[in-house]
Amino acid sequence: MEPIVVLENVSVNYNSPEMETKALENISFSVEEGEFVSVVGPSGCGKSTLLSVISGLLKPSSGTVKINSNNILGYMLQKDYLFEWRTIENNIYLGLEIQNKLTKENKEYANLLLEKYGLIDFKNKYPSELSGGMRQRAALIRTLATKPEVLLLDEAFSALDYQTRLYISNEIKNIIKKEKKTAILVTHDISEAVSISDRVIVLSKRPAKVKSIHVIDLETNGETATDARQSPKFKDYFNEIWKELDIHV
Ligand code: ADP
Ligand code: MG
Numbered sequence: 453m454e455p456i457v458v459l460e461n462v463s464v465n466y467n468s469p470e471m472e473t474k475a476l477e478n479i480s481f482s483v484e485e486g487e488f489v490s491v492v493g494p495s496g497c498g499k500s501t502l503l504s505v506i507s508g509l510l511k512p513s514s515g516t517v518k519i520n521s522n523n524i525l526g527y528m529l530q531k532d533y534l535f536e537w538r539t540i541e542n543n544i545y546l547g548l549e550i551q552n553k554l555t556k557e558n559k560e561y562a563n564l565l566l567e568k569y570g571l572i573d574f575k576n577k578y579p580s581e582l583s584g585g586m587r588q589r590a591a592l593i594r595t596l597a598t599k600p601e602v603l604l605l606d607e608a609f610s611a612l613d614y615q616t617r618l619y620i621s622n623e624i625k626n627i628i629k630k631e632k633k634t635a636i637l638v639t640h641d642i643s644e645a646v647s648i649s650d651r652v653i654v655l656s657k658r659p660a661k662v663k664s665i666h667v668i669d670l671e672t673n674g675e676t677a678t679d680a681r682q683s684p685k686f687k688d689y690f691n692e693i694w695k696e697l698d699i700h701v
Contacts, residue, residue, distance in 0.1 A: 453484075453485065455483055455484050456483055456521055456602060457506060458483075460480050460516045461479070462478070462505060462514075465513045475501040476498045479661065480662065485634055486634055487635075488625060488637070488650050489635070491636065491653045492639055492645045492652060493657070494655075496657075497657050497658045498659060499655065507525055507527065523600055524602045526602065527595065528606070528608040532579075534579040536578060539577065540576070540577055541563075544562045544593050547597055561599075565593045569592075574590075584616050596627075603633050603635045605624075605636070607640070609639075610640075617644070623677075626675070642694055651666065664696055
């Protein structure tokens with residue numbers, strides 16, 4: 453089977469009258485259906501730019517992005533962008549409304565996800581009544597409601613406190629696996645990437661190039677947030693990737 457996402461020699465330059473910024477240089481990789489791939493790289497290296505070209509919102513300056521699916525776009529960001537004046541129910545319909553797909557069937561599916569992932573009792577509450585982790589879960593359900601095949605997550609857990617982040621990142625990985633989606637997460641957090649991914653792609657500092665690709669096999673089932681981190685292989689992956697990241701402070 454063909455990979456669901458294929459990037460070949462993708463470069464992106466941002467041009468303004470004052471200057472040219474090279475953000476991505478010759479990026480090539482592919483992602484298989486059902487895979488959870490993380491992309492790590494130093495801050496400012498071009499990670500968000502990479503997701504923008506995969507989503508089709510930004511055209512590469514050269515190279516090609518091929519998506520073998522007709523409903524790719526499911527974006528999750530650092531901020532959950534839930535609307536405070538709408539109930540959780542009306543928030544999770546938002547993506548459907550925007551895409552003009554607010555049918556009875558799709559609403560039922562959105563409610564099924566609320567039920568399945570423990571938010572049904574919060575359906576009529578407002579976002580301010582939910583914890584940070586629950587809000588992020590609601591944001592994921594809003595994204596899943598539109599049935600995207602590929603989810604793009606941009607530092608989706610970075611705004612949460614440490615404990616919540618451990619718990620939610622793992623939970624969201626489990627939901628994405630259960631729903632059989634493909635996910636591409638960009639993050640600057642090596643531990644997060646190693647603990648929830650099938651593969652980790654390491655980018656260089658700007659302009660981002662692919663430095664290495666690691667297949668992660670922690671030999672645990674990864675059901676709980678601490679499983680992965682307790683694997684003896686966890687620190688080996690962490691140290692290897694840490695050495696490759698150009699972090700200068
Ligand atoms: P990251 O997500 O890894 O922090 P970004 O992809 O946001 O990095 O940015 C990579 C580089 O491209 C940065 O130097 C940033 O300032 C620049 N950049 C990002 N977006 C734009 C834009 N719309 N116009 C010009 N430069 C941009
Ligand atoms: Mg970014």
